[in-house]
Amino acid sequence: GTTSSALKGAIQLGITHTVGSLSQKPERDVLLQDFEVVESIFFPNEGSNLTPAHHYGDFRFKTYAPIAFRYFREMFGIRPDDYMYSLCNDQLIELSNSGASGSLFYVSSDDEFIIKTVQHKEAEFLQKLLPGYFMNLNQNKRTLLPKFYGLYCVQAGGKNIRIVVMNNLLPSSVRMHLKYDLKGSTHKRRASAKEREKAIPTYKDLDFMQDMQDGLLLEGDMYNALCKTIHRDCLLLQSFKIMDYSLLVGIHNVDKACREQVSEEAVAGAMDQRRPPGQKSLYSTAIEAIQAETGGTGSLDTEDKTGGIPARNSKGERLLVYIGIIDILQSYRFVKKLEHSWKALVHDGDTVSVHRPGFYAERFEKFMCNTVFRKITCK
Amino acid sequence: GTTSSALKGAIQLGITHTVGSLSQKPERDVLLQDFEVVESIFFPNEGSNLTPAHHYGDFRFKTYAPIAFRYFREMFGIRPDDYMYSLCNDQLIELSNSGASGSLFYVSSDDEFIIKTVQHKEAEFLQKLLPGYFMNLNQNKRTLLPKFYGLYCVQAGGKNIRIVVMNNLLPSSVRMHLKYDLKGSTHKRRASAKEREKAIPTYKDLDFMQDMQDGLLLEGDMYNALCKTIHRDCLLLQSFKIMDYSLLVGIHNVDKACREQVSEEAVAGAMDQRRPPGQKSLYSTAIEAIQAETGGTGSLDTEDKTGGIPARNSKGERLLVYIGIIDILQSYRFVKKLEHSWKALVHDGDTVSVHRPGFYAERFEKFMCNTVFRKITCK
Structure with missing residues (x-):
C-alpha cells in the first residue's frame, strides 16, 4: 500500500x-x-x-x-x-x-x-x-x-x-468554542462518549437542542438571507436526490474569547498558535451565504475578515458563526434506496435521517430555520 | 390542415x-x-x-x-x-x-x-x-x-x-442596403436569379467576394473583439457537431441613406415606413458581440441605438453592420453524416459547405476574419 x-x-x-x-x-x-x-x-x-x-x-x-x-x-x-x-x-x-x-x-x-x-x-x-x-x-x-x-x-x-x-470551512486561526454537525434529524443524533472527550467535539442535533434551546440569534436581514440560501441549496440537493448532508456549524464566542485572552499567556492557547492565520480568507462561505449578492458591501458588512456570520446566543454574547453544507457526495439515490426501506419499517419516518430526498431537504431546512437560526425579535 | x-x-x-x-x-x-x-x-x-x-x-x-x-x-x-x-x-x-x-x-x-x-x-x-x-x-x-x-x-x-x-437580427426601421448569408464556402454560394429579383436580395459568399473585395473595414479594437467572439462561437458549435450555420450580415450605408433622404419624399421609401421602429432595441446582438464585456460603456460606444457595428467600405462610406449566426439547428451530426460522404467524393473537400464540424468551423472563422471583416490599417 x-x-x-x-x-x-x-x-x-x-x-x-x-x-x-x-x-x-x-x-x-x-x-x-x-x-x-x-x-x-x-x-x-x-x-x-x-x-x-x-x-x-x-x-x-x-x-x-x-x-x-x-x-x-x-x-x-x-x-x-x-x-x-x-x-x-x-x-x-x-x-x-x-x-x-x-x-x-x-x-x-x-x-x-x-x-x-x-x-x-x-x-x-x-x-x-x-x-x-x-x-x-x-x-x-x-x-x-x-x-x-x-x-x-x-x-x-x-x-x-x-x-x-x-x-476549509473552519479557519484554524479562529478558536471554535462549539462545533456541530446538524442534519435536522433526531434519531441517534448525539455525539458519542468518545467524541466528547476531544478538545473540541463535534456535537449533533440532539446536543444542540439541549445546549442551545434559543438557537443562534441573527439580525432580521441576515436571517432572511441565510434561510433563502438554505432553501435554494436544499432544492438543488433534492433535485440530485442527495440526502444525508449536514450543516457544519463552528461557533466562535467573541466575548468569551476576549475574557480568555486576558489569561491566555498563562494557559496553553494551543489552538490559535498551531499555524499562521490564512492569508486569503477563503473561509468566506458563511458570510457569502448572506451577502454575496450585495457585492460584499452595504448594510450587511461586518468588520470580521474571517467570514464568520455575526450572531448572538441567548445570553446576548457576540458570536461569529462559520457554516457550510458538507458530505453531499456520500449519499445518494443508489446507495440509500435500500437502506431506507428497512429503516423506515423499524423507526418513525420523521426521525430517520435516511429518508427520501424531498422529505430530507424539507426537514433539514425547517430545522435550520426554526431551531438552529432564529430572528432577533424587537431589539 | x-x-x-x-x-x-x-x-x-x-x-x-x-x-x-x-x-x-x-x-x-x-x-x-x-x-x-x-x-x-x-x-x-x-x-x-x-x-x-x-x-x-x-x-x-x-x-x-x-x-x-x-x-x-x-x-x-x-x-x-x-x-x-x-x-x-x-x-x-x-x-x-x-x-x-x-x-x-x-x-x-x-x-x-x-x-x-x-x-x-x-x-x-x-x-x-x-x-x-x-x-x-x-x-x-x-x-x-x-x-x-x-x-x-x-x-x-x-x-x-x-x-x-x-x-430579430435586422430591424425593419433600418434600411438594409445589402444583405448576405455567408458560410465561408464557395461551392454554389451565389444568390439565385430569382433571389436577385427581390428588392433586397440575400446574397452569398461568392457575391460578397466579387462585390466587396476589400471587405467590411473595422477599427482595430472592434475587429479584434468581433473575431474573438466568432472564434468562441465556432468552438461551441464545433463541440456540438453543428455545421452549415451562416453569418447573416445586413449592411446599412449611412452616407447613402443621407443622400437618399433628400429625395425620399419623392421616391417610395417603402421599407422604412412599413412599421414603427422597434421600442426596445433588441437588435443589439451585433454591437453586443464586440462590447458586451465592456458593459456597453467605454471606447467602443457608438451613437447608434439600433445595435449596428460601425464600419466602412472601401470607398470610405460609413456603414452600420448587423450580424448574427443563424441556422444552427438544421444541420448536425446525424443528418449530415451521410450527405458528407458522397459530396466529398464529388467535389473538392475545401469548397463543399457540408464538411466535418471542425473543418467547417475553421473555414467559417477564417473567411469571416480574413475576407469579410478587415482591420483598418493606419488611419
Missing part, C-alpha cells in the same frame, strides 16, 4: 504537473464535454521527459475535468499560482478527526484547502454532478455547498486513491 | 397562457432537469376552466423547458409582460422570404421577435442543446448565436407544428 507520506508526495507532484500543464493551454470557454474529461500522466520513479524523478514508487496521476475545475477555481477567486503554492510548496497536514466515513483529511499548511479521500462511487457521482454544479454556481452565488477545487486520482501499487480538494 | 391564421391565433393563445401560468410560479433556480420538461395544455374550441373559448379548431399547446427559457429571457433582458405583449397583443406578420428551408417565418408587429417553424428533429436538437446553451450564455456574453426565447408546439388536426421564438 501507499504510505501517507508517499500519498502526500504523489498528490503534490500530480497537482503541480496538472496545474502547470493547464496554464500552458489557452483560456477558453468550458464546454459540456469538458465535464467528462479525465487526464492521466505516469510518474515513474526515475523521472520522464514530462515528470521529475521522485523517491516514491511509480504512480499514475489522473485529473478529472481539468478545464471545468479551472473555471470553478476562477469563479471562487483562486489563482492557479496560489492554488499550486498552497497545496504543493509545503507539507500537507493530516487531520485526525476523520469521522465515521473512513476518509483521510489533509489541510494545506496555510490552512486554505482541505483534501479529502473519497470512494470510487463518490468521485463518479461528483463528476456527474458537475453540470448541475456549474449551473448552481452561476445562479446562486450565495450557495453553502462545498467549493470543489479539484478531483484527482493517485494510482499506485494496484490501488486507486481518489481525492477531492475543497475549501 | 391548420390555416396560417389559425396557427397564429393558436400561438398567441398558447404563449399568453404559458407565460401567464409561469408568472404565478415562484422564482427559483434553473435545475438540470428543467431542460427536459414539456408542459402541455388543451385548448378546446368551447373553452375550459383553464383556457378561453376561441374560434379555431381544438388544439393542444406544448411548452418546452418553460423554466429554462424564462431564465434565458431574463438573461436577455426580456420582461414577461413585454414578451407576451409583443407576441400576443397584435397581429403576427408573416414574412415571405422563407428561404430554402421551407420554414414559415412570422415577426411580431413591433418588430422585436421572429417566430420560425422548425422540424421535429430541430426542436429535439434544440432541447438537447439547452444545457450547453446555458453554459455559453453564462460565459460568453458576446455570443453571436441566436437568442432563443421559447420553444413550443401546436398540435392540431393530427399535426404537430413546432415553433421557436428568436430575436
Whole structure:
C-alpha cells in the first residue's frame, strides 16, 4: 500500500504537473464535454521527459475535468499560482478527526484547502454532478455547498486513491468554542462518549437542542438571507436526490474569547498558535451565504475578515458563526434506496435521517430555520 | 390542415397562457432537469376552466423547458409582460422570404421577435442543446448565436407544428442596403436569379467576394473583439457537431441613406415606413458581440441605438453592420453524416459547405476574419 507520506508526495507532484500543464493551454470557454474529461500522466520513479524523478514508487496521476475545475477555481477567486503554492510548496497536514466515513483529511499548511479521500462511487457521482454544479454556481452565488477545487486520482501499487480538494470551512486561526454537525434529524443524533472527550467535539442535533434551546440569534436581514440560501441549496440537493448532508456549524464566542485572552499567556492557547492565520480568507462561505449578492458591501458588512456570520446566543454574547453544507457526495439515490426501506419499517419516518430526498431537504431546512437560526425579535 | 391564421391565433393563445401560468410560479433556480420538461395544455374550441373559448379548431399547446427559457429571457433582458405583449397583443406578420428551408417565418408587429417553424428533429436538437446553451450564455456574453426565447408546439388536426421564438437580427426601421448569408464556402454560394429579383436580395459568399473585395473595414479594437467572439462561437458549435450555420450580415450605408433622404419624399421609401421602429432595441446582438464585456460603456460606444457595428467600405462610406449566426439547428451530426460522404467524393473537400464540424468551423472563422471583416490599417 501507499504510505501517507508517499500519498502526500504523489498528490503534490500530480497537482503541480496538472496545474502547470493547464496554464500552458489557452483560456477558453468550458464546454459540456469538458465535464467528462479525465487526464492521466505516469510518474515513474526515475523521472520522464514530462515528470521529475521522485523517491516514491511509480504512480499514475489522473485529473478529472481539468478545464471545468479551472473555471470553478476562477469563479471562487483562486489563482492557479496560489492554488499550486498552497497545496504543493509545503507539507500537507493530516487531520485526525476523520469521522465515521473512513476518509483521510489533509489541510494545506496555510490552512486554505482541505483534501479529502473519497470512494470510487463518490468521485463518479461528483463528476456527474458537475453540470448541475456549474449551473448552481452561476445562479446562486450565495450557495453553502462545498467549493470543489479539484478531483484527482493517485494510482499506485494496484490501488486507486481518489481525492477531492475543497475549501476549509473552519479557519484554524479562529478558536471554535462549539462545533456541530446538524442534519435536522433526531434519531441517534448525539455525539458519542468518545467524541466528547476531544478538545473540541463535534456535537449533533440532539446536543444542540439541549445546549442551545434559543438557537443562534441573527439580525432580521441576515436571517432572511441565510434561510433563502438554505432553501435554494436544499432544492438543488433534492433535485440530485442527495440526502444525508449536514450543516457544519463552528461557533466562535467573541466575548468569551476576549475574557480568555486576558489569561491566555498563562494557559496553553494551543489552538490559535498551531499555524499562521490564512492569508486569503477563503473561509468566506458563511458570510457569502448572506451577502454575496450585495457585492460584499452595504448594510450587511461586518468588520470580521474571517467570514464568520455575526450572531448572538441567548445570553446576548457576540458570536461569529462559520457554516457550510458538507458530505453531499456520500449519499445518494443508489446507495440509500435500500437502506431506507428497512429503516423506515423499524423507526418513525420523521426521525430517520435516511429518508427520501424531498422529505430530507424539507426537514433539514425547517430545522435550520426554526431551531438552529432564529430572528432577533424587537431589539 | 391548420390555416396560417389559425396557427397564429393558436400561438398567441398558447404563449399568453404559458407565460401567464409561469408568472404565478415562484422564482427559483434553473435545475438540470428543467431542460427536459414539456408542459402541455388543451385548448378546446368551447373553452375550459383553464383556457378561453376561441374560434379555431381544438388544439393542444406544448411548452418546452418553460423554466429554462424564462431564465434565458431574463438573461436577455426580456420582461414577461413585454414578451407576451409583443407576441400576443397584435397581429403576427408573416414574412415571405422563407428561404430554402421551407420554414414559415412570422415577426411580431413591433418588430422585436421572429417566430420560425422548425422540424421535429430541430426542436429535439434544440432541447438537447439547452444545457450547453446555458453554459455559453453564462460565459460568453458576446455570443453571436441566436437568442432563443421559447420553444413550443401546436398540435392540431393530427399535426404537430413546432415553433421557436428568436430575436430579430435586422430591424425593419433600418434600411438594409445589402444583405448576405455567408458560410465561408464557395461551392454554389451565389444568390439565385430569382433571389436577385427581390428588392433586397440575400446574397452569398461568392457575391460578397466579387462585390466587396476589400471587405467590411473595422477599427482595430472592434475587429479584434468581433473575431474573438466568432472564434468562441465556432468552438461551441464545433463541440456540438453543428455545421452549415451562416453569418447573416445586413449592411446599412449611412452616407447613402443621407443622400437618399433628400429625395425620399419623392421616391417610395417603402421599407422604412412599413412599421414603427422597434421600442426596445433588441437588435443589439451585433454591437453586443464586440462590447458586451465592456458593459456597453467605454471606447467602443457608438451613437447608434439600433445595435449596428460601425464600419466602412472601401470607398470610405460609413456603414452600420448587423450580424448574427443563424441556422444552427438544421444541420448536425446525424443528418449530415451521410450527405458528407458522397459530396466529398464529388467535389473538392475545401469548397463543399457540408464538411466535418471542425473543418467547417475553421473555414467559417477564417473567411469571416480574413475576407469579410478587415482591420483598418493606419488611419
